[in-house]
Amino acid sequence: MAEQRHHGNRHGRSEDARRAVLQAADDLLVEKGFAGVTIEGVASAAGVAKQTIYRWWGSKTDILLDTFLEDAARDLAPQEHETLAEDLRAHLRRLADFLTTNDAGAVFKALIGHAQHDAAFGERLRTQYLEEQRQRDRAPLDRAIERGELPADVDVPAAVDLLVGPIYHRVLMTGDPVDDRFIDMLVEHFLLSYELGHSEPRGSS
Missing domain, CATH: 1.10.10.60 (Homeodomain-like)
Known part of the structure; x- marks a missing residue:
């Protein structure tokens, strides 16, 4: 034919x-x-x-990487809310859901596992996903700096590590839940570290 x-x-x-x-x-x-x-x-x-x-x-990993990258670009673009606390909670919850309740989470774990045995693929994963995702992860912080909600000298890359690192650790290592309570704790500790005070999540009791 x-x-x-x-x-x-x-x-x-x-x-x-x-x-x-x-x-x-x-x-x-x-x-x-x-x-x-x-x-x-x-x-x-x-x-x-x-x-x-x-x-x-x-290869099949090229296909899986493409579908994962498209899903991440579509689902993980951070939305803007009124405050840094709201921005962070919303973005971290979306990231947690993406990696734990979405099929993309299974793809991500498979790609991470393959990267341990294929250095060239590992480099592609870092440059094509992790670097792009870090730009998305830092967006709420960059906006907060522009609004004057965070000081201009904040080490943004380190702040991103503090916020998203525990999520990846639970997803890839411990398997512990990455639920709203855990996300609220991450955000609260981050805000307190910059002396921004307590900010109760909306809808909490």
């Missing part, structure tokens, strides 16, 4: 087929684990030829 020409994105890919491949890889990972994801399985689930996938991606 002659290959059908698709009108897709600027790279010449069919957007429908591309999305089908990303979704298929995501679903297979959640269902079967990292070892259960194969190019053959992805191609079959997405309804495309293996040759089509290999024109776009070099």
Whole structure:
């Protein structure tokens, strides 16, 4: 059968087929684990030829990284509220949900695990996800500095580590819950460290 020409994105890919491949890889990972994801399985689930996938991606980890990056860019852009406390609680809760209740969390753990055995992929993961995510994580702090809510000399990268580090630690290491109570504690300790005082989360009893 002659290959059908698709009108897709600027790279010449069919957007429908591309999305089908990303979704298929995501679903297979959640269902079967990292070892259960194969190019053959992805191609079959997405309804495309293996040759089509290999024109776009070099390996299954490339597919999983692409779907994870797209999900992160869509779901983790921090929204602006009235105060730093609100901004931080909202952003950290979204990050926690993304990594624990979303299929993206399973993809993230698989990518982190693969990065331990593939240094080149680990570098790609750092530059393509972690560096971009740090820019999103620091946005609430940068806005607070612009508003005068935080001092201009705040070490923003260190502050980001203090806020998101415990979330990643629980997700990747301990498996302890990353619930609203835990997020509220992180934010409260951070605010107190800058002498911003107690700020009760809305809706708490």
